[in-house]
Amino acid sequence: MTHTLHRLGMDTALLREDFVVLMMPSKDINHVGSAPKLRRFFELSLQAGAVKIGDCRSGNEYYQGGVEKILENVEDRAVIHAVFKDRESLINLLKMLKEEDLGLSVVVSGLFDEVGECCQQSGLKPHSINQSLGRWGATTKLPEVGVQEIHTMCGHGMVSVNLILKMVEKIKDKKITAEKAAEKLFKPCMCGIFNPHRAAILLTRLTGEA
Amino acid sequence: MQIDENKCIGCGVCISYCPVNAIGLTEREVPLTIKGKERKQVSVINFDECAECGVCLRSAGCPTNAIYQQELQYPRTIRSLMSDVLTIAEESQISGRGTEEMKTNEVTGRFKQGMTGVAIEVGRPITGTRMVDVEKIAMAVSVLDVEYEPCNPVTSMMADVATGKFKDDLLNEKVLSAIIEFGVRTEQLPDLFDILKTVETEIDSVFSLDIACLLNPDGSNPTAPYIEGAGLWVAPNGKTNVGLGRPLVK
Numbered sequence: 001m002t003h004t005l006h007r008l009g010m011d012t013a014l015l016r017e018d019f020v021v022l023m024m025p026s027k028d029i030n031h032v033g034s035a036p037k038l039r040r041f042f043e044l045s046l047q048a049g050a051v052k053i054g055d056c057r058s059g060n061e062y063y064q065g066g067v068e069k070i071l072e073n074v075e076d077r078a079v080i081h082a083v084f085k086d087r088e089s090l091i092n093l094l095k096m097l098k099e100e101d102l103g104l105s106v107v108v109s110g111l112f113d114e115v116g117e118c119c120q121q122s123g124l125k126p127h128s129i130n131q132s133l134g135r136w137g138a139t140t141k142l143p144e145v146g147v148q149e150i151h152t153m154c155g156h157g158m159v160s161v162n163l164i165l166k167m168v169e170k171i172k173d174k175k176i177t178a179e180k181a182a183e184k185l186f187k188p189c190m191c192g193i194f195n196p197h198r199a200a201i202l203l204t205r206l207t208g209e210a
Numbered sequence: 211m212q213i214d215e216n217k218c219i220g221c222g223v224c225i226s227y228c229p230v231n232a233i234g235l236t237e238r239e240v241p242l243t244i245k246g247k248e249r250k251q252v253s254v255i256n257f258d259e260c261a262e263c264g265v266c267l268r269s270a271g272c273p274t275n276a277i278y279q280q281e282l283q284y285p286r287t288i289r290s291l292m293s294d295v296l297t298i299a300e301e302s303q304i305s306g307r308g309t310e311e312m313k314t315n316e317v318t319g320r321f322k323q324g325m326t327g328v329a330i331e332v333g334r335p336i337t338g339t340r341m342v343d344v345e346k347i348a349m350a351v352s353v354l355d356v357e358y359e360p361c362n363p364v365t366s367m368m369a370d371v372a373t374g375k376f377k378d379d380l381l382n383e384k385v386l387s388a389i390i391e392f393g394v395r396t397e398q399l400p401d402l403f404d405i406l407k408t409v410e411t412e413i414d415s416v417f418s419l420d421i422a423c424l425l426n427p428d429g430s431n432p433t434a435p436y437i438e439g440a441g442l443w444v445a446p447n448g449k450t451n452v453g454l455g456r457p458l459v460k
Contacts, residue, residue, distance in 0.1 A: 157336065
């Protein structure tokens with residue numbers, strides 16, 4: 001339900017560099033013939049400056065064999081995404097989506113205030129919202145918040161804590177850059193909603209060198 | 211998921227990829243190619259802990275292709291359904307664990323004024339969960355006469371949607387997460403929060419809680435007073451449906 005929600009961020013300023021835009025058709029209402037519209041969403045997202053695109057149904061660019069394959073393979077019932085690292089690119093995309101009027105639902109994940117302003121500047125009006133009320137239960141089992149901030153960028157939990165910690169150690173040992181480590185962490189996130197730009201910054205902070 | 215011990219060279223590259231920490235190294239006696247046996251280090255998957263998410267198979271890059279997906283049989287099939295994002299649920303016909311919920315609310319009208327959608331995602335983040343914890347929470351919230359989402363595969367796992375009781379053969383299954391999804395009248399939120407504050411102390415996993423609603427005509431959030439009244443933390447970031455789907459629901 002909520003794979004682009006619950007992205008934990010203690011640093012609000014850094015959350016301003018993390019937006020996920022989702023497009024999906026609705027079953028039995030507008031899903032028939034939706035594939036070309038979904039493909040157009042991908043094209044517009046790339047044009048607007050998306051840092052990643054992905055498809056929940058068919059997998060990310062590594063799984064499918066390239067960004068071009070993501071566009072080729074999109075199907076009618078797909079749930080698709082684009083990740084952005086700045087509001088200007090997001091506004092560009094929202095303006096284009098309003099102009100093209102593809103007729104499929106669009107959901108933006110990000111700071112509510114920021115997204116509201118971006119909607120206003122794009123001539124859109126927020127319709128419904130989905131809010132995270134946090135983590136409950138046996139929360140003492142959770143690792144440090146910095147690790148959770150990275151982990152929760154893949155809402156399906158595909159990016160393991162051990163892999164994050166391994167990357168932090170490799171960065172400390174100068175065996176890999178933060179950017180390359182972030183890209184490695186992106187790979188298990190099949191929907192492609194993991195933001196490697198933000199992850200690289202968070203990884204660097206976890207090394208204690210930021 | 212399983213690992214072919216004859217192919218595995220014990221490099222351990224798969225271990226850190228497992229989201230539920232179910233892979234480890236051990237020594238095994240394996241047959242030699244020509245004759246006899248040798249002891250060697252191999253990776254093994256703890257079959258009971260494995261959530262069948264597929265991450266090790268797809269992403270770890272095993273150098274000898276030793277990881278393979280065995281045939282899944284019920285009730286183990288629900289592990290894949292609740293853990294592997296590429297598994298398509300029969301009920302929702304979409305990938306992932308959930309439904310369209312508020313993502314398409316402008317065309318479905320699923321959440322109307324006065325109604326709040328609730329999702330309790332048990333096992334998220336990180337801990338994963340046994341279905342017995344999912345049942346505990348569902349049985350606790352069922353006293354509010356909630357309307358479980360019929361398109362959510364978790365609803366199909368209940369033996370009785372009136373009580374939130376699950377099918378017994380599913381209770382020990384381990385999954386990355388399972389979403390209890392339902393609608394309540396917005397004024398029921400304080401009662402719901404009270405129930406969750408109690409049941410959260412009775413489970414071994416974590417859960418992530420979220421609520422979804424249609425915004426008021428003036429753009430304000432109808433759930434805000436209830437969240438504030440209960441003294442709950444709410445994230446500054448979340449999901450906004452920007453109303454571009456067509457045809458708009460009447």
